[in-house]
Amino acid sequence: MASYRASPGFFETPHAAVYALMTATVLLSGFCFIQSEGPSASSDLLFRYGGMYSTALARHDYWRLVAYGFLHVNFVHLTTNMLCLVLWGAHLERRVGAAYFLFIYLASMILGAIIGDALHHSPYLTVGASGATSGLLGALLCLYILGKLEVRADFFVINIGLNVAFALSNSGINWQIHLGGFAVGLIACAVLDLIEKLNGRWLRCKFPEFVKVNLLLLAIAAALVILSGLARAIGGGASAGVAAIAFTVAFCVVVKLTDLVLSIRKGLAITVIALAAANAAGLLLGGWLLSSAACVMQRSTGAAPIDDFVSSFCASPLLVTAVVALGAAAVTLLACSNDMRRGLEDVGFVATSLRAERSRRHGL
Secondary structure, eight states: OOOOSSSSSSSOOOOOHHHHHHHHHHHHHHHHHHHHHHHHHHHHHHHHHHHHHHTTTTTOOTTHHHEEEEEEEOOEEEEEEEEHHHHHHHHHHHHHHHHHHHHHHHHHHHHHHHHHHHHOOOEEEOSSSSSHHHHHHHHHHHHHHOOOOOOOHHHHHHHHHHHHHHHHTTTOOOHHHHHHHHHHHHHHHHHHHHHOOOOOOOSSSSSOOOHHHHHHHHHHHHHHHHHHHHHTTTTOOOOOHHHHHHHHHHHHHHHHHHHHHTTSHHHHHHHHHHHHHHHHHHHHHHHHHHHHHHSSSSOOOOOOOHHHHHHHHHHEEEEEEHHHHHHHHHHHHHHTTHHHHHHHHHHSSHHHHHHHHHHHHOOO
16 A cells, blocks of 8 residues: 655645635634624524534434534634644645545534533533544544555644643533544544445546535535434434435435446536536525425524525525526536536546546545
């Protein structure tokens, strides 16, 4: 196995997914600070906007498993987590790509919160991206153990040591979520490496990064819709397991169909068009679900921008949803214009190169 430690470096230039997550986190946390009219957000405000609390899972507030990771108590809390996101996320995204980076980040955020909740034995309210960023560090450690990361051992000694020391020195830090996120990141990276090795047996092509990112986002959106529907209808149980299996099978079928399309001439252009259509269809479905859930009984959230948005949307939900869906399709085509042009001009070389790249890949 080739070694990736030949060019050690402590810092790495961030890439697109890191910037996107940082922007979303700063905007949402900053919105809370503005609402609080101060440098910190109150507990009531953090709870209202998605803070994770001790009985959230029992009440099926699953949306909080994601929302809490984009909220922060104060500017120092936000700055510390964003520094960790840049320092650790830049290395990980460069090494595994945007799609797997986002998967590890979100998995660490969600499963880390679930593990942290299981380890808690008293009421709590928590916010912050610490669980997700700890997962990035865990994934980097996994890559280092596998011999696939170009950093020295002191990178982990310093970062893990500071993380542990900071958690132990501050009683307000939720170390359970830190620990859970770190473990999830390490395990998720190992699983992705195994999946990449197995993919050489059942996939023909190496997927372009934009395809993986788009499929991941569509899968997350579909999973949230299914999960919320189950929570309202039956509250989990055996049917939740059946739904999870059906979802996994459906996702694998979509991945294989995408692989077959990419392996044919002009398949890249077909894939771009299909993703644009899927994005538009997903937003149409999301708009319909939002209108049926939020517009039947409009309740004030206490935040004027959110209330104004809901009121504007509910005034003409079909029109707003259609415009947003068309916009999403247009943005997809515009963002992938180079790949679209490359696919339209393909006489077989693109598909051949994607197949050749797959045959050269052995793990992450």
